[in-house]
Amino acid sequence: MDINAYIESGILELYVAGQLSEKENQEVYELMQQHPEILQEVLEIEAAVVKLTAAVSPHAIDFESFKGKLGNTETKVVDLKPQKPNWISYTGWAASILLAGGLLWTLNNKSELEEQLQTAETERNYLEIQIEDARENLAATKNLLNAIRDKDIISVPLGGQGDFANSYAKVYWNKADNTIYLDAEGLPNAPEGKVWQVWSLTLNPLIPTSLGTIDDFNTDDNKIFAIANANESQAFGITLEPEGGSESPTMEQLYTLGVVASTP
Known part of the structure; x- marks a missing residue:
């Protein structure tokens, strides 16, 4: 698998934004377990989203500029038409929510990953014991065959x-x-x-x-x-x-x- 091509495909950004299907999320998660480069890229994307969200947050208001406008006594006609919502701000909040969900999902699955790694280590140790037992059994079998094939038996x-x-x-x-x-x-x-x-x-x-x-x-x-x-x-x-x-x-x-x- 070409790791760099996969990272550059844009699928990890969609994963962080929560735009993938459940099956696609699972596939990305499994690749994160197998390839540390992919896991690192996901963490960096999430960090970038945090910074972007802070930049477009509705609380990021220039209060000095707002104060100056309040001091302006010039009479103006008030436009009573409904104003269009600031979608950029809302998008920032939506991204924050999605990011929070993504971070929680990643943390939970990090714990599962650690458990799976521990299980893999246990299975590896068990396999090594089995291999050693097989070697000992093979040696015992060879000794037995030599004994029963003795010409004086x-x-x-x-x-x-x-x-x-x-x-x-x-x-x-x-x-x-x-x-x-x-x-x-x-x-x-x-x-x-x-x-x-x-x-x-x-x-x-x-x-x-x-x-x-x-x-x-x-x-x-x-x-x-x-x-x-x-x-x-x-x-x-x-x-x-x-x-x-x-x-x-x-x-x-x-x-x-x-x-x-x-x-x-």
Whole structure:
């Protein structure tokens, strides 16, 4: 946008005089917010109108000249015809009224502008936090991908069980650092009052060991969880348990189960 051409177009003078439509006033106001040069020009126009109004005000009367006329005793015929009003004086007062309204509108909207600037600053800070969080999440994702792509990682698919045949999950077990990475994308959100609990199992005899509950499952976006596991696991299972978890798995709520493949 050519700011100088806009200023020279005369629209700002009409804005100060209150001669624009509501839509045009709004457009000028928005440009004032965006361009300090336009705001400064409006303030200068209003200052000029104040000076002009004072110059043509009905109170700006030459009283010395009026006094001299009163002292003149020469008899003159009085013209009883109605005199034309001094439109210049009235125009000055009208301009004053318009200017006052314009100044009040500008002051009110200046406060709104300050509030909008404060809001913009808050939004900018929030955006910076989001960007930083995204960077941290990206770094964590890269670390996770590197972990599950390790050549020594053990991959254990967990298939759906019984009435939950459509459920599935996958465990990536890194024995070197006693960690499993659970990809639980195939599980539904836990109902209110329930949590998912992960189990390490030995099969002969069958001994379940809790690896803990996934309390933030419903709010986690990627559904991948790092869990400590120092057990000699032969299988992994996931059950739906009451909040806080259970000492032993509720077999009727066993959603997924997977056996660790034996190494040759």
